[in-house]
Amino acid sequence: MVIETPSLELDDEEIDRIFQALADATRRDIVLRTLREEVSISTLAEAYDMSFPAVHKHVAVLERAGLVTKHPSGRERIVRAAPETIRRAQHLLARYEQVWRDRIARLDALLAEDA
Amino acid sequence: MVIETPSLELDDEEIDRIFQALADATRRDIVLRTLREEVSISTLAEAYDMSFPAVHKHVAVLERAGLVTKHPSGRERIVRAAPETIRRAQHLLARYEQVWRDRIARLDALLAEDA
DNA sequence: GGTTTCTATAACCATTTGGTTATATGTTAG
């Protein structure tokens, strides 16, 4: 039996799915909306100028990316944002910024050395 | 004449392009690589198991997203990361997290009120 | 029980994406 190691590290495909999911204005709006309050898919669908199945698909993309979760409640599916995944994406970008700052620090050190 | 207002706000299409560009492991690696040091496209191309034109296209996607800039140097095109765009994306996600925290704060306030 | 509502999914379509090979142009090196 394989023990699923609950790695905090994001693998490449996971990151692909997260950024891909965020690369669409409707989906970003769904994330914002569900961060503020839990809503059903059909309630979400009312907000956008597209069919229910289109919104349903957007929610599925967000779910596969781990950005939202769905919870049955009677005939409805309540959509909840998953802030932890957003936080991980944010931290990934923060690490990119750190790489840049490390480079600047190296350049500064080199300049100080030469002076 | 239209004065181009240098808005710090990211419009939807700009954000689409940024996240879309980040949704590919090769492109994220190019960003990381160019954050550390400026490199030519052909130097980049050596690092990946794909043709030069494929890498050239990835760089073009990153450039359209404002994540890198290209600078001619003789026959080469030096690719530089644009950390400011990365920072903006990071801040956007930080705002999403803030929306979540605001909600928690509201719920906490409600609980305190009821107590 | 029948109707309505919410969800799920299939089938389809146009466009975009991410790769390829081939070719042309510009720049440097000898």
Added chain:
DNA sequence: CTAACATATAACCAAATGGTTATAGAAACC
């Protein structure tokens, strides 16, 4: 000048994306 190298771009292709309509199942309402 010529050869080699770096870039750019066109044409092509398969797969993925983002939408549609149609259909079916499940839960709730009266």
